Amino acid sequence: xxxxxxxxxxxxxxxxTFPPSEAFSAQANATxxxxxxxxxxxxxxxxxxxxxxxxxxxxxxxxxWTNAPVAKWFVGGKLNVxxxxxxxxxxxxHGDQVAIHWVGEPGDSRDITYAQLKDDVSRAANALExxxxxxxxxxxxxxxxxxxxxVAMLAxxxxxxxHSVVFGGFSPTALRSRVDDQAARIVITTxxxxxxxxxxxMKVNVDEALEGAESVExxxxxxxxxxxxxxxxxxxIWWHELVDGQSAEHTPQAFDSEHPLFIxxxxxxxxxxxxxxHTSGGYLTQAAYTHHNVFDHKAxxxxxxxxxxxxxxxxxxxxxxxxxxxxxxQVVYEGTPNTPHEGRHWEIVQQHKVSxxxxxxxxxxxxxxxxxxxxxxxxxxxxxxxxxxxxxINPEAWIWYRENIGANSAPIxxxxxxxxxxxxxxxxxxxxxxxxxxxxxxxLPGISAxxxxxxxxxxxxxxxxxxxxxxxxxxxxxxxxxxxxxFRETYWSRFADQGxxxxxxxxxxxxxxxxxxxxxxxxxxxxxxxRISTTExxxxxxxxxxxxxxxxxxxxxxxxxxxxxxxxxxxxNAVDGGDEAVQELRNHVAKExxxxxxxxxxxxxxxxxxxxxxxxxxRLLRDVAENRQVGDVTTLADSSxxxxxxxxxxxxx
Ligand code: PRX
Numbered sequence: 081x082x083x084x085x086x087x088x089x090x091x092x093x094x095x096x097t098f099p100p101s102e103a104f105s106a107q108a109n110a111t112x113x114x115x116x117x118x119x120x121x122x123x124x125x126x127x128x129x130x131x132x133x134x135x136x137x138x139x140x141x142x143x144x145w146t147n148a149p150v151a152k153w154f155v156g157g158k159l160n161v162x163x164x165x166x167x168x169x170x171x172x173x174h175g176d177q178v179a180i181h182w183v184g185e186p187g188d189s190r191d192i193t194y195a196q197l198k199d200d201v202s203r204a205a206n207a208l209e210x211x212x213x214x215x216x217x218x219x220x221x222x223x224x225x226x227x228x229x230x231v232a233m234l235a236x237x238x239x240x241x242x243h244s245v246v247f248g249g250f251s252p253t254a255l256r257s258r259v260d261d262q263a264a265r266i267v268i269t270t271x272x273x274x275x276x277x278x279x280x281x282m283k284v285n286v287d288e289a290l291e292g293a294e295s296v297e298x299x300x301x302x303x304x305x306x307x308x309x310x311x312x313x314x315x316x317i318w319w320h321e322l323v324d325g326q327s328a329e330h331t332p333q334a335f336d337s338e339h340p341l342f343i344x345x346x347x348x349x350x351x352x353x354x355x356x357x358h359t360s361g362g363y364l365t366q367a368a369y370t371h372h373n374v375f376d377h378k379a380x381x382x383x384x385x386x387x388x389x390x391x392x393x394x395x396x397x398x399x400x401x402x403x404x405x406x407x408x409x410q411v412v413y414e415g416t417p418n419t420p421h422e423g424r425h426w427e428i429v430q431q432h433k434v435s436x437x438x439x440x441x442x443x444x445x446x447x448x449x450x451x452x453x454x455x456x457x458x459x460x461x462x463x464x465x466x467x468x469x470x471x472x473i474n475p476e477a478w479i480w481y482r483e484n485i486g487a488n489s490a491p492i493x494x495x496x497x498x499x500x501x502x503x504x505x506x507x508x509x510x511x512x513x514x515x516x517x518x519x520x521x522x523x524l525p526g527i528s529a530x531x532x533x534x535x536x537x538x539x540x541x542x543x544x545x546x547x548x549x550x551x552x553x554x555x556x557x558x559x560x561x562x563x564x565x566x567f568r569e570t571y572w573s574r575f576a577d578q579g580x581x582x583x584x585x586x587x588x589x590x591x592x593x594x595x596x597x598x599x600x601x602x603x604x605x606x607x608x609x610x611r612i613s614t615t616e617x618x619x620x621x622x623x624x625x626x627x628x629x630x631x632x633x634x635x636x637x638x639x640x641x642x643x644x645x646x647x648x649x650x651x652x653n654a655v656d657g658g659d660e661a662v663q664e665l666r667n668h669v670a671k672e673x674x675x676x677x678x679x680x681x682x683x684x685x686x687x688x689x690x691x692x693x694x695x696x697x698x699r700l701l702r703d704v705a706e707n708r709q710v711g712d713v714t715t716l717a718d719s720s721x722x723x724x725x726x727x728x729x730x731x732x733x
Contacts (some may be wrong), residue, residue: 087683094475098482099514100491103470104464108511110373118525125526126153129369130361132404134372135159136334139361142297144553148579149572151552152560153362158334161341161360162238162711165200165404166539167332169194172467177380178409181432182227185274192227197234200227202330204235207323211267211298215240215335218265218343220401221390222255224273228302229390232268233342233400237360240335241505244343244355247391248273251673252289254353258345261355262561263295268319272305277419279305287312315429337361343561345391346499347613348570349603355561356393356499362554363397364405364609366503370524371402374493375436376465376510378595380696383462385411385429386438392610393499394469397555400436402503412438417443422450425460437485438467442608444477447484455484466512467493470609472597473642478517496520496597498583499611500571502555521594527553531587531595544588546601548580556581603698605634605642610676617644619678620672624665626650631688631696632679635705645705647725650684657684658703681705687721689713701725 095302100108118125123142130139138451139157161568174651175195191508192200213219219236221243223229236243244257244262259267271288272279283301287310288294301309302319338359345353371377377384384403388394393484403410411432417425425447429706441503447455466486468478473494482492491510497503505527506520513521523529530538539545549556560567574582586598600606600607603614614632621630648665650657670678683704689697700722703710710726713719 081144085604089617094516094518096475096479097514097516098400098491100511101489104491104572105511109376109378109510110512111510112512114373114509114512114525115522122526122551129265129526130154130157130365130554132368132372133159133164133361133364137156140478145552148552150567151362151556151580152338153359153554154337154365157337157361159337159364160238160332160334161364161401162201162205163332164364164399165234165237166194166198169407170198170437174380177407179404180227180230181383181411182696183413183428183477184226184409185413185419190227198232199328200231201234201238202325202328203326204228205238205330206326208241208266208368209233209239210326211266211323213239213241214218215289215333216242216340218242218244218264219266219268220244220246220255220259220262221268222248222250222282222310223270223302223391224275224282224304225412226250226270226302226304227412228268228270230400230412233396234388234404237341238330238332240339242340242342244345245391245396247344247389247674247676248404249391249565249676252285253672254674255286255289256293258353258355259289259296261345262343262725265295266298267296268300268302270302270304270305270599271309274305274415274477276416279307281307281309283309287521313424324415335360340558340560342396344396344499346393346526347604347611347616348566349613349615351613351615351619354563354602355567355568355617356557357556357559357561358502359558360650362556363502364401366553366555367402369526371408371506373509374507374524375438375467375493377403377406377408377436379407380409381648382435383410383411383432384408384436384438385432385434386467387414387417387425387443388438388469391515393497393502394438397503397701418450423457425607426455426460428542429463430458433462435462436465436467437463438469438702440470440609441473442471442640444468444473446482448477448480449639452484460485461487462714463487464490465496466490466652470493471498471606472599473518475517480545482517482584491515492517494518494520496585500557501549505549505553506597516594518591519594519596523595527551529595530580531589532575532580536578536580539589541589541591541593544586544623546574547583547585547587547595547597548575548578549583550578550580577630583611589636598671600634600643605644607631607634607642607644607676608640612644612673612677616673617646617669617677620669620677621646621648621665624668626661629663631698631701633698633702633705635680635702637680641698644677645701647685647688647701648682649686649688649702685725687718687724689716689725690718691715691720
């Protein structure tokens with residue numbers, strides 16, 4: 081098993097537990113007997129969860145796993161995902177309930193009821209159909225957190241079109257490769273976006289991305305910042321001109337349970353992002369089930385806020401599909417947490433009486449840095465459940481979250497899952513589980529996970545190894561868009577004999593058998609909860625004319641979890657490796673991939689440590705990046721390389 085970073089070791093010395101209060105347990109959605117119920121008959125358990133949804137035609141079989149690893153859930157069932165997330169709440173008399181309290185970064189806001197959402201989604205669905213889109217087509221969406229982004233996703237779902245949301249911070253190059261990979265017919269974007277108090281362009285980046293993109297017929301532009309944008313005649317259409325005049329009546333058609341819902345690209349161990357494919361019935365079932373139980377959500381009572389961006393899976397499952405399927409009233413915030421001040425989130429919690437708050441450890445650590453006095457200025461007494469996602473949460477951050485945000489009483493759910501899993505897999509259940517700072521603890525009822533050794537044999541209590549998912553689950557990915565081979569190789573070949581899904585995470589059982597996640601065991605980095613592959617950043621670096629070779633590692637970072645550290649060999653001796661050259665390279669990576677991939681540090685070196693077969697030994701580079709004594713160098717082709725690197729760095733060369 082790959083070595084762990086020392087910062088994670090302290091996770092395992094944590095022994096405090098926080099049992100739920102009696103009062104919380106008495107009202108909790110989840111009960112302890114869920115585990116036994118699911119174990120007794122998993123398929124019956126999931127069938128019961130699927131009853132949360134409205135099915136136009138009921139399924140004839142819960143699970144078909146005969147074509148593993150491609151699962152079919154709720155076989156023969158038909159449903160419309162958007163109807164489930166919107167219309168049925170209006171039909172059941174809740175049209176006046178607020179679905180979205182939208183808060184714009186500059187201070188503007190909109191409250192959207194379920195009835196209004198239904199009209200908006202219907203109009204948008206009619207608009208997309210008027211452009212000739214048909215079920216199975218693809219639409220790429222690159223937008224900030226504005227209501228139209230959610231409406232666009234739901235409109236696609238309503239007509240059976242796959243959406244593929246590309247995070248707003250991704251570069252034109254990154255957008256283009258995603259648009260090409262799926263041959264998107266339409267791209268939806270905004271004129272600009274507000275970031276840190278300023279309007280930044282968006283449409284011009286999309287224009288740059290789409291130059292010569294053959295599949296794209298139309299670009300729909302939502303007006304957000306009001307800045308002037310170039311319009312390509314015949315291709316570009318304003319959202320308001322296209323959508324506003326459409327009828328608010330649209331009949332949702334029911335699609336097969338396995339009809340594709342969306343593609344979402346995520347980083348793997350190679351440079352090319354993977355288009356993760358999710359389908360309808362199973363995904364929505366798991367989204368609704370987990371949102372209901374993991375967050376203890378009560379429709380019509382709670383105010384929920386997930387701080388993710390819709391460009392990531394958390395935004396898909398826990399802003400759009402899960403919450404809306406459960407008739408949630410939620411806050412959607414457009415901007416950054418310190419605009420215009422560092423108390424912005426707490427001000428929003430106070431104003432909207434947010435009761436469930438779901439965020440990432442990197443943000444919690446940032447709040448810690450900003451100081452306890454900031455949340456103390458606000459009334460946070462409405463908060464009753466707190467969630468964490470995206471990376472291991474260190475016990476210090478967990479305790480800080482509990483004490484400063486959760487008034488020492490709100491249960492914290494540390495939720496482990498992935499783009500590929502579609503929904504939460506491992507998490508405490510509030511009201512049931514005695515929580516432990518830093519541990520995601522237990523696979524949810526209906527989900528099965530194990531920690532295994534190299535041979536695929538489950539390790540004992542106290543043992544560590546690889547996290548695998550040993551039974552199919554409803555929200556599981558159904559493939560990688562256009563690349564079945566890669567799907568099988570990436571997830572199913574490592575433990576092919578046992579038929580386990582290989583998650584790519586290291587994990588450990590504690591003495592109670594609870595699971596502790598220890599970070600990735602492959603070449604995927606986790607920076608502020610965002611997945612970035614080392615190879616992706618290396619390819620970006622070597623695409624710069626001055627770089628001969630590059631090796632990238634994720635080094636432990638106190639705020640972002642990991643920081644990107646790059647080691648580069650420059651071409652020719654004439655090239656100067658000074659600050660300016662390094663800055664230029666950092667900017668180059670940001671331009672190629674997006675600002676989230678900008679290396680924290682770039683070190684210019686003369687050599688890279690390689691094995692005799694030419695493989696770069698990242699472990700040794702990580703030692704350098706984390707200022708540790710360099711480990712065992714005996715497998716290096718030339719063991720003096722590490723001395724050269726270390727002495728070169730010390731002398732500033
Ligand atoms: O390494 C794990 C980490 O994030 C990876 C999945 O990243 P992504 O597909 O972008 O989805 C993030 C949001 C679901 C995992 O392989 N990860 C996610 N949640 C946790 C976590 N690591 C530890 N604890 C978590 N709660």
